[in-house]
Amino acid sequence: MQLVKVGLCAFGMSGKVFHAPFLKEHPGFFISAIVERNKEESKEKYPETEIYRSVEEMLENADIELVVVNTPVQTHFDYAKMALEAGKNVVVEKPFTVNVAEAEELAKLAEEKKLFVSVYQNRRFDRDYLQVQKIINEGKLGNIKEVEIRFDRFRTEPSGKAHKENPEAVGSGSLHDLGSHLVDQAVQYFGFPEKLFADVFSMKGKEFANDYFEIILFYSNDLRVRLKSSVFTKEAHFAYAVHGEKGSFLQERTDYQENELVAGAVPEYGEEWTKPLTETDGILNYLNENKETERILTSSEPGNYMNYYQQIYEFIVFGYALPSPAEEIIKNMKIIDAATESSKQEKVIYL
Template structure:
């Protein structure tokens, strides 16, 4: 099996939870280098990886072909550009960049260099997202008319992370953080919208970056998609509510991969590794061919973030489709930029 040598730009939560475990367990990857500016925490689980004290040092000295840019969003443009200029292929954490212009420049540079650039949109591999996709593809709901996708939390106290909460830091706040997932899911489901209206602000006060947003996406055929997130949500809503001409589907956010990884779970290659759900997590209510109401609970199949890196590997070795390429995620950045503008100006923004 062809071996792809990888360098991680950081070993914080993103590196420890979302990247290193999957790269280690996938037989096609080898973690060759890790950037830790002062600590050496990666040695315990990844003793074969060389520790570097800066991204610059790693790019200059490490024998790697793939770089994972998993640093704060404010550094994504700088480090991704640096790695591309060093001739490395890139996986960059979401959000891609702080704005569209940075994303477009990086995509052009990758194309000029003949390198690939993929954005880590891991929640395309969440069980709940995949279940909604499956139900809509079955056609039982008929033409989709209204959709709401939510990602709520109850985190009323500041986290102390300036790159996420300082309102002066570009790319900080929930819109870029959680919004990058919701926007991506909407675009994957329904394509690029015609226009949008957004309300983005901080419930904790002006001294913090936005922690609430609501975006209404306008599509052809009178479809409306609402994306919403709040950190003052103690009682959870259904994460997905899909309403069509023939019925409705309600889906809870039940993917637990992140929590299991934080707790120390080790993902396995080639099979589902998450714990099965104990209860159904969705409700499907629709009119069948006889126009009779059918209503029953549903149980979603497991998600698996390993599939992202499997697709990266298959692209490298076999030339299959690249997951979430830069050109595709630029569309998401356009929506995020337009949402910021819409909220600031208090008006609908055209996207086409």
């Protein structure tokens, strides 16, 4: 099996939870380098990996083909650009960049260098997202008319992470963080909208970056998609509500890969490594072919973030489709930029 050597730009939560475990367990990847500016925490689980004290040092000295830019969003553009100029392919954590201009420049540079940039949209591999996609594809709901996708939390106290909560830091806040997932899912389900209206602000106060947003996406076929997130939600809503001409589907957010990884789970290659559901997590209520009401309690199939890196490997080795390429995620950045502008101007923005 061809081996792809990888370098991680950081070993914080993203590196420890979302990247290193999958790269280690996948037989096609080898973690050659990890950047740890002051510590050597990675040595315990990855003793064969070389530690570097800066991204610049790693790019200059490490024998790597793929660089994972998993640093704060404010640094994504600079580090991804450095990696491309050093002749490396790049995986960038979400959110891709802080604005469209940066995203477009990276995509252009990658094309010029005949390299690739992929954005780590891991929640395309969540069980709940995949279940909604399945229900939509089955067509039982008829033409979809209204959709709400939510990602709520109950985190009323500051985290202390300036790159996420400082309102002066461009790209900080929930709109770029959680919004990058919700926007991506809406575009994957329904394509690029015609216009939008957004309300974005901080419930914790003006001294903090936005922690609440609501975006209404308008589609030319009269479809409305509402994306919403709040950190003051103690009681969970359904994460997905899909309403069509023939019925409705409600889906809970039940993908616990992140929780299991944080708890130390090892994501086995080629296996469903997450714990199975013990109960149903969705409600399908629709009119069947005889126009009779059917109400079905549904259970989603396991998701698997390993599939992202499997697709990266298959692109490198076999030339298969690249997951979430930069050119595709630029559309998401256009929506996030427009949502910011819409909230500031308090008006509908045409895309």
